[in-house]
Amino acid sequence: AQKVTQAQTEISVVEKEDVTLDCVYETRDTTYYLFWYKQPPSGELVFLIRRNSFDEQNEISGRYSWNFQKSTSSFNFTITASQVVDSAVYFCALSAYGGSQGNLIFGKGTKLSVKP
Amino acid sequence: DAGVIQSPRHEVTEMGQEVTLRCKPISGHDYLFWYRQTMMRGLELLIYFNNNVPIDDSGMPEDRFSAKMPNASFSTLKIQPSEPRDSAVYFCASSLVHSYGYTFGSGTRLTVV
Numbered sequence: 566a567q568k569v570t571q572a573q574t575e576i577s578v579v580e581k582e583d584v585t586l587d588c589v590y591e592t593r594d595t596t597y598y599l600f601w602y603k604q605p606p607s608g609e610l611v612f613l614i615r616r617n618s619f620d621e622q623n624e625i626s627g628r629y630s631w632n633f634q635k636s637t638s639s640f641n642f643t644i645t646a647s648q649v650v651d652s653a654v655y656f657c658a659l660s661a662y663g664g665s666q667g668n669l670i671f672g673k674g675t676k677l678s679v680k681p
Numbered sequence: 682d683a684g685v686i687q688s689p690r691h692e693v694t695e696m697g698q699e700v701t702l703r704c705k706p707i708s709g710h711d712y713l714f715w716y717r718q719t720m721m722r723g724l725e726l727l728i729y730f731n732n733n734v735p736i737d738d739s740g741m742p743e744d745r746f747s748a749k750m751p752n753a754s755f756s757t758l759k760i761q762p763s764e765p766r767d768s769a770v771y772f773c774a775s776s777l778v779h780s781y782g783y784t785f786g787s788g789t790r791l792t793v794v
Contacts, residue, residue, distance in 0.1 A: 600783070602785075608770065608787070608788055608790075609785065609787050609788065610772065610774075610785040610788075612783065612784065612785075656724065660783075668714070668726055668729060668737065669714070669726070669774075669783055670726075671723060671724040671725075672723075673723045674723060674724075
């Protein structure tokens with residue numbers, strides 16, 4: 566079975582603080598993809614990043630960075646120097662290459678509130 | 682590209698009525714997904730299509746739900762008859778499996794009263 570767990574339901578930080586959102590996944594497939602999506606208060610789902618299971622390099626995009634560790638089945642997301650506009654619900658998701666090819670399985674999401 | 686287009690954005694209907702949600706995927710994308718988002722269950726897959734063929738409909742909650750994809754540029758999700766517990770945001774998404782990300786539409790917020 567495939568599963569994505571985001572243990573943090575809600576996080577509240579003050580602007581300029583760094584914050585890390587945790588994501589742990591389960592899959593039996595050897596080839597899979599991991600994603601992060603952002604859902605701002607307006608409701609749309611915004612794609613942030615895709616990582617395949619063979620690429621464990623960390624990635625940085627501006628204030629965003631992602632740490633993929635296969636050994637712990639984790640794909641954590643860090644926002645550096647958070648801003649109020651980062652307030653949103655963030656979803657981690659898994660897409661396996663095997664029998665359920667193409668299907669995105671989402672975690673329950675982490676609601677991030679950044680206060681001024 | 683205009684992205685994935687869903688209509689309507691909001692739908693309010695009375696219990697027992699038929700509801701049809703529409704989706705136009707990104708041109709060239711082979712996969713189309715229908716997801717439902719509720720507070721209790723989060724984002725859950727209802728059904729997905731590959732090249733217009735339904736591949737997995739195990740997430741469709743009941744026979745009241747049906748989905749079609751008559752061609753590569755259009756899909757519908759129908760609920761008949763609708764019930765208050767169907768109230769949710771319904772998202773459509775499309776992808777090329779090996780592309781960089783799945784693109785979601787803006788969603789349809791359905792309220793059944």
